[in-house]
Amino acid sequence: MAARPTMKDVAKAAGVSLMTVSRVVAGEAGVAPQTAARVEEAIRGLGYQRNDIARNLRRKAQDSRTIGLVVDDLANPFFSALARSVEDEAYRRGFLVLVGSTNDDPRRERDVVSAFSARQVDGLVLVPTGGNRAFFRAQMTRGVKVVCVDRPATGLDVDCIAVDNRAGTATAVRHLLDRGHTRIAYLGDRQEIWTQNERFVGYTEAITKARLEVDPVLIRHGLRGHRQAAAAIGEMMAGPNPPTAFFSGNDLITLGAVEAGASRRFGLVGFDDFVLADKLDPPISVVSQDPAALGRTAAQLLFGRIDGDDAAPRSVVLATRFIDRGSGGMAAGMAAGSTPVRGG
Amino acid sequence: MAARPTMKDVAKAAGVSLMTVSRVVAGEAGVAPQTAARVEEAIRGLGYQRNDIARNLRRKAQDSRTIGLVVDDLANPFFSALARSVEDEAYRRGFLVLVGSTNDDPRRERDVVSAFSARQVDGLVLVPTGGNRAFFRAQMTRGVKVVCVDRPATGLDVDCIAVDNRAGTATAVRHLLDRGHTRIAYLGDRQEIWTQNERFVGYTEAITKARLEVDPVLIRHGLRGHRQAAAAIGEMMAGPNPPTAFFSGNDLITLGAVEAGASRRFGLVGFDDFVLADKLDPPISVVSQDPAALGRTAAQLLFGRIDGDDAAPRSVVLATRFIDRGSGGMAAGMAAGSTPVRGG
DNA sequence: ACGCGGATTGTGAACGTTCACAGAAGGCCG
DNA sequence: CGGCCTTCTGTGAACGTTCACAATCCGCGT
Numbered sequence: 001m002a003a004r005p006t007m008k009d010v011a012k013a014a015g016v017s018l019m020t021v022s023r024v025v026a027g028e029a030g031v032a033p034q035t036a037a038r039v040e041e042a043i044r045g046l047g048y049q050r051n052d053i054a055r056n057l058r059r060k061a062q063d064s065r066t067i068g069l070v071v072d073d074l075a076n077p078f079f080s081a082l083a084r085s086v087e088d089e090a091y092r093r094g095f096l097v098l099v100g101s102t103n104d105d106p107r108r109e110r111d112v113v114s115a116f117s118a119r120q121v122d123g124l125v126l127v128p129t130g131g132n133r134a135f136f137r138a139q140m141t142r143g144v145k146v147v148c149v150d151r152p153a154t155g156l157d158v159d160c161i162a163v164d165n166r167a168g169t170a171t172a173v174r175h176l177l178d179r180g181h182t183r184i185a186y187l188g189d190r191q192e193i194w195t196q197n198e199r200f201v202g203y204t205e206a207i208t209k210a211r212l213e214v215d216p217v218l219i220r221h222g223l224r225g226h227r228q229a230a231a232a233i234g235e236m237m238a239g240p241n242p243p244t245a246f247f248s249g250n251d252l253i254t255l256g257a258v259e260a261g262a263s264r265r266f267g268l269v270g271f272d273d274f275v276l277a278d279k280l281d282p283p284i285s286v287v288s289q290d291p292a293a294l295g296r297t298a299a300q301l302l303f304g305r306i307d308g309d310d311a312a313p314r315s316v317v318l319a320t321r322f323i324d325r326g327s328g329g330m331a332a333g334m335a336a337g338s339t340p341v342r343g344g
Numbered sequence: 345m346a347a348r349p350t351m352k353d354v355a356k357a358a359g360v361s362l363m364t365v366s367r368v369v370a371g372e373a374g375v376a377p378q379t380a381a382r383v384e385e386a387i388r389g390l391g392y393q394r395n396d397i398a399r400n401l402r403r404k405a406q407d408s409r410t411i412g413l414v415v416d417d418l419a420n421p422f423f424s425a426l427a428r429s430v431e432d433e434a435y436r437r438g439f440l441v442l443v444g445s446t447n448d449d450p451r452r453e454r455d456v457v458s459a460f461s462a463r464q465v466d467g468l469v470l471v472p473t474g475g476n477r478a479f480f481r482a483q484m485t486r487g488v489k490v491v492c493v494d495r496p497a498t499g500l501d502v503d504c505i506a507v508d509n510r511a512g513t514a515t516a517v518r519h520l521l522d523r524g525h526t527r528i529a530y531l532g533d534r535q536e537i538w539t540q541n542e543r544f545v546g547y548t549e550a551i552t553k554a555r556l557e558v559d560p561v562l563i564r565h566g567l568r569g570h571r572q573a574a575a576a577i578g579e580m581m582a583g584p585n586p587p588t589a590f591f592s593g594n595d596l597i598t599l600g601a602v603e604a605g606a607s608r609r610f611g612l613v614g615f616d617d618f619v620l621a622d623k624l625d626p627p628i629s630v631v632s633q634d635p636a637a638l639g640r641t642a643a644q645l646l647f648g649r650i651d652g653d654d655a656a657p658r659s660v661v662l663a664t665r666f667i668d669r670g671s672g673g674m675a676a677g678m679a680a681g682s683t684p685v686r687g688g
Numbered sequence: 689a690c691g692c693g694g695a696t697t698g699t700g701a702a703c704g705t706t707c708a709c710a711g712a713a714g715g716c717c718g
Numbered sequence: 719c720g721g722c723c724t725t726c727t728g729t730g731a732a733c734g735t736t737c738a739c740a741a742t743c744c745g746c747g748t
Contacts, residue, residue: 003486003487004486004487006733006734006735007734007735008734016697016698017697017698017699018698018699018734018735019697019698019699019736019737020696020697020698022735022736023697025735026736030695030696030697031696031697032695032696032697035696035697047486049458049461049462050462050734050735051462051464051733051734051735052459052462052463052464052735053397053400053401053408053463053464053734053735054401054703054733054734054735054736055734055735055736056397056703056735057397057398057401057703057704057705057733057734057735057736058702058703058734058735058736058737059703059735059736059737064397066442066463069443073428074424074427074428074431075421075424075425075427075428075429075636076424077419077421077424079424080418080419080420080421080423080424080427081419083418083419083424083443084417084418084419084445085419087418087443087444087445088445091444091445091452091455091456096442096444096459096460096463097442097443097444098410098440098441098442098443099413099427099431099441099442099443100431100435100440100441101428101431101432101435108435111435112435114393115396115440116440117393118393118394118395118396119396119397119410119440120395120396120397142347142348142391143347143348255619255620258620258623259623274619274620275599275618275619275620276599276602276618276619276620276624279602279603279624280620280623280624281625292419350703350704350705351704351705352704360727360728361727361728361729362704362705362728362729363706363707363727363728363729364726364727364728366705366706367727369705370706374725374726374727375726375727376725376726376727379726379727394704394705395703395704395705396705397704397705398703398704398705398706398733399704399705399706400705400733401703401704401705401706401733401734401735402704402705402706402707402732402733403705403706403707403733
């Protein structure tokens with residue numbers, strides 16, 4: 001219950017001045033060993049711990065040694081892996097990490113970012129929502145460095161680390177095309193999310209390049225979570241003019257597809273690798289990216305900026321890796337030609 | 345580049361005193377609407393944002409509206425789900441969350457906790473490592489509330505939220521016994537981790553109660569991650585006197601068991617449910633706990649403490665749920681009797 | 689005896705904010 | 719018209735620390 005002891009208390013206990021305590025705590029040279037010992041004694045006796053908030057306030061010139069990490073959803077394995085590697089990188093440098101989830105809600109993003117900024121974070125690793133980011137500009141020029149990861153932020157000219165979503169998706173779709181599929185469905189999360197739109201573009205490009213048409217019936221956006229995905233896929237499979245294969249735009253949707261049993265009777269390739277993908281029947285082929293590498297790269301770039309690198313904003317594109325596990329094949333009984341059976 | 349504007353700057357721009365700005369920013373009543381408008385104007389013009397660090401320093405009597413969250417590994421789905429729900433609870437109350445992973449390393453735990461404490465967190469949700477926690481005592485009495493989650497901390501008399509690990513494990517083992525297994529292996533993470541030891545105790549109790557002997561050959565502790573688990577299980581399966589079933593002490597180990605193919609030819613029940621457990625062949629039976637509920641409960645308890653509840657430390661035990669998906673059965677070709685074949 | 693340099697320690701101000709209180713208008717009442 | 723209350727605004731100190739500089743002490747050369 002007793003209030004925390006301050007340097008003043010320590011100073012009194014040790015019979016020295018406040019400044020001497022400060023010096024000892026900061027480990028500065030120029031304090032007589034004897035005095036230092038007395039101070040350390042008092043520190044132990046009182047259980048004193050320096051108040052880093054007050055400290056950072058005074059030495060304003062420097063940094064607060066705290067960064068903020070803002071992701072869509074911390075519970076999502078992709079983001080939690082990313083978060084972990086950002087945190088590791090921060091720990092190595094003696095920085096603390098404030099964390100926040102946005103749930104892809106621009107308002108919550110604004111809340112979180114401005115709360116972080118009010119806490120004087122030195123930098124921000126940001127997985128931006130699709131919203132408007134005008135409010136950001138103000139802090140931008142005021143020393144808070146920002147690095148976007150996974151997606152760029154519209155209207156914010158900062159570093160960004162992401163993978164090549166179009167190319168990755170195109171590879172996946174080509175894989176399905178090569179296996180004889182001609183009716184390939186696209187299942188994505190909200191199109192406002194940059195990655196999702198990129199993947200959709202990759203999909204349409206690949207389809208178009210194969211001289212096929214993009215059938216609106218086969219396109220579903222806005223699938224948020226595996227539940228919704230499974231439901232949508234179920235409908236599509238049971239519908240009048242079903243696809244022969246599915247491309248799913250993220251791991252949760254792929255999960256939904258597996259839950260709905262899509263991989264048993266249809267081709268399926270998903271974006272994002274996931275645990276046990278190789279142990280399913282059939283094992284699921286995926287476009288894999290490395291969230292830990294994304295996080296690590298983002299953190300390194302951010303700390304570079306904090307250390308003073310003020311070159312023009314950089315855009316880092318990491319490659320994806322296609323992992324063929326067999327789920328993209330054409331099963332017996334699927335429509336094999338380019339003219340699907342109608343109303344089957 | 346320009347330094348952040350302060351209240352002083354705003355005051356000058358609006359032609360009022362510092363205190364008036366403070367009042368406007370804090371939304372206090374008693375400022376003439378006209379004056380307030382002028383101040384708001386200046387705030388917008390300068391892009392001013394209050395420095396919450398300085399603020400919290402001055403109004404020391406109150407709290408910093410920040411809590412710390414310390415988990416074993418943020419990348420682990422169990423902890424990330426827990427983290428997410430703690431964060432949600434904090435967001436609802438306008439608190440920020442500092443996050444740190446310990447990797448089950450007591451030294452890192454100490455680093456992180458004391459850095460958090462130096463940052464004046466109001467409370468701590470802690471998944472403690474197995475280490476000594478004497479250093480904690482000092483801050484304990486100094487207003488930092490602590491709630492342990494998942495495991496109690498040895499030598500720290502605080503609130504703790506956990507599930508009934510012994511009972512959950514005993515149920516799982518009985519399930520295996522009921523299906524005719526008599527050689528049931530135990531696979532756990534480090535025994536110093538409280539949950540792991542509890543589960544081990546639950547295992548031995550169930551085995552003993554069934555009038556069987558705990559065979560040291562069938563016990564493996566210290567399996568850290570699915571890789572190590574898979575290797576250990578592989579050895580055991582190929583060994584001279586293999587078990588007929590495995591109990592695995594956490595999700596990662598269960599994953600390792602699946603990877604090693606244990607569920608195909610042996611009984612398998614794991615602690616912790618995991619994504620797609622029901623889609624595997626065979627689907628895996630598990631003892632399930634709800635990490636989000638753990639996190640939520642812990643956060644609520646912590647905020648209760650922060651709000652002044654100073655009753656004696658409470659210990660909340662949540663129940664587990666056994667989900668029978670079939671993987672605990674006795675496959676054809678397994679030793680069925682109570683006398684296992686030796687040196688087979 | 690005096691002054692000088694180096695080592696050690698102390699002093700006052702400052703960081704950006706809020707608290708406690710004091711001052712300045714203006715209105716109302718007797 | 720004086721007094722007093724109300725409403726609004728400003729002043730000085732404080733939170734816990736560090737910065738810049740001043741003060742003290744000691745030994746030593748001249």
